[in-house]
Amino acid sequence: MSAIRLLVLGAVKQHGRAHGYQVRNDLEYWGAHEWSSAKPGSIYHALKQMAKQGLLRADEIAPSTAGGPPRVEYEITEAGRAEHLRLLREALSTYDQQMDVLSAAVGFVVDLPRAEAVELLRERLRGLDAWRTSVTEYYTPEGGPGQLGHIGEIMHLWVHSADAGRAWTLGLIERIEGGAYTFAGEGDPFVGVLAEGQENPYATGGDGETAGP
Amino acid sequence: MSAIRLLVLGAVKQHGRAHGYQVRNDLEYWGAHEWSSAKPGSIYHALKQMAKQGLLRADEIAPSTAGGPPRVEYEITEAGRAEHLRLLREALSTYDQQMDVLSAAVGFVVDLPRAEAVELLRERLRGLDAWRTSVTEYYTPEGGPGQLGHIGEIMHLWVHSADAGRAWTLGLIERIEGGAYTFAGEGDPFVGVLAEGQENPYATGGDGETAGP
DNA sequence: CACTTATTAATCAAGTTTGACTAGCCCTCG
DNA sequence: CGAGGGCTAGTCAAACTTGATTAATAAGTG
Numbered sequence: 001m002s003a004i005r006l007l008v009l010g011a012v013k014q015h016g017r018a019h020g021y022q023v024r025n026d027l028e029y030w031g032a033h034e035w036s037s038a039k040p041g042s043i044y045h046a047l048k049q050m051a052k053q054g055l056l057r058a059d060e061i062a063p064s065t066a067g068g069p070p071r072v073e074y075e076i077t078e079a080g081r082a083e084h085l086r087l088l089r090e091a092l093s094t095y096d097q098q099m100d101v102l103s104a105a106v107g108f109v110v111d112l113p114r115a116e117a118v119e120l121l122r123e124r125l126r127g128l129d130a131w132r133t134s135v136t137e138y139y140t141p142e143g144g145p146g147q148l149g150h151i152g153e154i155m156h157l158w159v160h161s162a163d164a165g166r167a168w169t170l171g172l173i174e175r176i177e178g179g180a181y182t183f184a185g186e187g188d189p190f191v192g193v194l195a196e197g198q199e200n201p202y203a204t205g206g207d208g209e210t211a212g213p
Numbered sequence: 214m215s216a217i218r219l220l221v222l223g224a225v226k227q228h229g230r231a232h233g234y235q236v237r238n239d240l241e242y243w244g245a246h247e248w249s250s251a252k253p254g255s256i257y258h259a260l261k262q263m264a265k266q267g268l269l270r271a272d273e274i275a276p277s278t279a280g281g282p283p284r285v286e287y288e289i290t291e292a293g294r295a296e297h298l299r300l301l302r303e304a305l306s307t308y309d310q311q312m313d314v315l316s317a318a319v320g321f322v323v324d325l326p327r328a329e330a331v332e333l334l335r336e337r338l339r340g341l342d343a344w345r346t347s348v349t350e351y352y353t354p355e356g357g358p359g360q361l362g363h364i365g366e367i368m369h370l371w372v373h374s375a376d377a378g379r380a381w382t383l384g385l386i387e388r389i390e391g392g393a394y395t396f397a398g399e400g401d402p403f404v405g406v407l408a409e410g411q412e413n414p415y416a417t418g419g420d421g422e423t424a425g426p
Numbered sequence: 427c428a429c430t431t432a433t434t435a436a437t438c439a440a441g442t443t444t445g446a447c448t449a450g451c452c453c454t455c456g
Numbered sequence: 457c458g459a460g461g462g463c464t465a466g467t468c469a470a471a472c473t474t475g476a477t478t479a480a481t482a483a484g485t486g
Contacts, residue, residue, distance in 0.1 A: 068434035103367045150323050150394040154316050164377030181363040234465050
């Protein structure tokens with residue numbers, strides 16, 4: 001699973017209706033172009049693909065309000081909302097070892113009821129534990145771990161990473177159960193999108209360069 | 214950078230000369246089909262691509278020794294050896310947040326001299342630190358971190374993961390400096406490939422299922 | 427006003443990845 | 457003996473990602 005669908009669907013969902021450039025701008029605002037494959041080509045491709053699959057409805061619209069070729073506006077469908085929740089649940093609950101998917105999911109976690117978010121994260125913990133166990137078993141040959149030579153370091157890396165993922169997940173569960181943030185059905189949601197015409201303080205070429213290679 | 218070139222080049226290099234199925238088997242032996250994109254299509258594609266680029270030399274060979282269509286054998290060229298080292302150095306030294314690349318690199322780390330391996334890992338540490346700093350700066354708006362709502366959890370995740378990566382890297386450096394493993398120019402290298410005809414105990418369909426989804 | 431430069435909103439080609447499929451050969455079971 | 461299952465080695469189409477490029481308009485400049 002790649003993060004792009006979750007991100008693009010989520011962006012359109014928060015607006016209700018959006019054109020490609022708007023989605024692109026939101027994702028840039030979230031910094032997503034730095035840590036995921038949310039580059040223009042991928043975004044426009046995902047929009048078209050999801051429109052073809054009925055998750056979005058495409059409306060041709062006259063010349064844009066600010067120069068450039070005419071825009072296509074996309075509106076989210078019921079199927080699209082359902083798919084977004086499905087992707088979100090999957091991303092939160094499965095150990096995927098890809099941080100971009102998890103990051104995107106965390107960005108939308110408050111779209112779920114609080115109790116469900118916690119339950120999904122617990123599911124994640126179970127997956128992590130199972131993975132950790134299977135890694136240690138797989139990489140333990142009959143002759144003892146010394147048999148492996150430096151290859152054992154790969155296992156070491158994974159176990160380390162599983163443990164770190166576990167600790168982070170536990171921390172998040174604790175904060176959510178402690179009442180942090182506003183979840184679905186608990187009042188005004190936190191919305192992180194740019195209004196039409198609002199300038200993006202974290203735009204691509206800015207001096208605030210961020211993520212690594 | 215994807216891990217596939219590093220893996221495939223490395224596999225051919227360890228044999229000196231290999232056909233696609235042999236590479237595929239080695240990567241399966243290493244468990245790489247579980248944690249990287251080392252699936253048949255990608256492997257054969259990478260072989261062809263790298264042959265076109267002069268990193269490998271392709272020789273057509275008569276029907277296989279054990280049924281099936283004729284094999285194409287690939288031999289690594291000087292350019293291929295150089296490219297493998299280049300990819301390896303890059304994978305070890307840059308913070309990439311993709312565990313598959315790092316895992317593959319760890320598998321080949323002993324191809325380098327011990328001192329260079331340590332230096333590259335230190336470079337990695339510097340990259341990690343820089344990234345951690347930029348993340349905390351990027352995600353600290355004027356109004357204080359409370360401004361971010363649940364979005365701050367994304368930063369939390371990254372910082373956590375950077376710290377875990379730092380700890381693992383430090384541990385590895387320590388073990389290498391402590392004399393662990395046999396590096397380039399230090400005697401008989403550890404070679405983890407299957408000999409021709411040797412059965413693969415970790416083959417795809419085996420009951421020893423491993424990595425997560 | 428004509429001409430250059432920037433910005434906005436996409437599109438395109440090239441390269442990758444995926445998952446399913448083909449086709450030859452061997453072995454076994456009835 | 458021959459039908460089917462399984463292994464070997466690989467191909468293929470479809471989807472996805474990437475980076476470059478295009479087109480349309482707006483804004484500045486002499």
